[in-house]
Amino acid sequence: MSKQTDLEFRAAQKRRSVATALALMSFVAIIFVITIVKLQGHALNKPF
Amino acid sequence: MTQTAASADETQPTTKRLAEWKDYVALLKPRVMSLVVFTALSGYLCAGGDHSPILGALSILAIGLGGGAAGALNMWYDADIDGLMKRTQMRPVPAGLIHKDEALAMGLIMSFVSVILLALTAKSYLAAALLAFTIFFYAVVYSMWLKRSTPQNIVIGGLAGALPPLVGWAAASGQMPLNAWLLVAIIFLWTPPHSWALALYKSGDYAAANVPMMPVAKGAASTRLQMLLYSLILVPVAIAPVFTGLGGMIYGAVSAGAGLVFLLLAWRVYRSRAGDTDGREEGRALYSDKAADNRPARDLFAFSLLYLTGLFAALLLEHGLGLYAPIAGLGI
Secondary structure, eight states, rough: OOOHHHHHHHHHHHHHHHHHHHHHHHHHHHHHHHHHHHHTTTTOOOOO | OOOOOOOOOOGOOOSOOOOOOHHHHHHTTTHHHHHHHHHHHHHHHOSSSSSHHHHHHHHHHHHHHHHHHHHHHHHHHHHHHHHTTTTTTTTTTTTTSSOHHHHHHHHHHHHHHHHHHHHHSSSTHHHHHHHHHHIIIIIIIIIIIIITOOOHHHHHHHHHHHOHHHHHHHHHHSSOHHHHHHHHHHHHHHHHHHHHHHHHHHHHHHHHHHHHHHHHHHOHHHHHHHHHHHHHHHHHHHHHHHHHHHHHHHHHHHHHHHHHHHHHHHHHHHSSSSTTTSSSTTOOOGGGOOOOOHHHHHHHHHHHHHHHHHHHHHHHHHSSSSSSOTTOOOOO
């Protein structure tokens, strides 16, 4: 594999990693929005 | 014993294709994750109570995420030895598809997210504390310490895999009564015969990676005996929920019937030469033309999965679908 191709591959790998991170964060954000809406301010009012 | 032949960086990259979504799923050990979700859901439903179904679903999701996080952290730490074993060398990190640092980041972020999510959605903070302990136990105590240092690695480390039903139970009720611990005990006692059955016919893999699994460290004959002993304790413990009122008729039938088969298969492994690799194995293979037959170990490994699934599926049917019917005359 030439140096140029290798650099391109690594750049593509990095883009894929960023996309994965964004997808994971979006999923987490949706889940937390549902949770907060469902809890309606009672999130911390519970026993240990 | 902790030294391995390949350094972490030598394990990547060995292939030149971009990681796909299924590689990220593989990083979370989906089969382990599904067992975590399944047993946690059983514990959750057995607990009963008035917990909201939506919060319950989110709690189970959080436990599943926690299981995936622990898997990613394990893959991050074990990348070097995974690359040395045939069974694991195609995992995404040793195969060079996902960088170690990415696996670590994903494991840490998912651990944090799962614990926070469970703290928000569960009945009390106890469940989140238990989940955090479970992830810590699997990633640090088992993966980083026990796995490479003692043949008791999967016995003690098995606690991490045994805790999900307790976490599920605590998520629904905020409590952890005897019945919840009984579910923990079942998985805890199930782990040695299950894992060692695999190790008996994969001992070459573990030896190559210098992992002191029982067949590698103590020999196949000792492993087969210990598997039988654990099975003899496991089966009565798995029937015990019938007497504590947790299991009804369906559970009683499954635990008794499948337990009997489990014992027969464990006895068959004990009487076999499964895992014997050469003449050093107590000198038996040296004087025999017959090659070691690993089929009994393979059969026990396959059935052990069916057995555990059957037990928890019976609880799901009884407590999730309302099919619980106590056996008359039994129960404390």
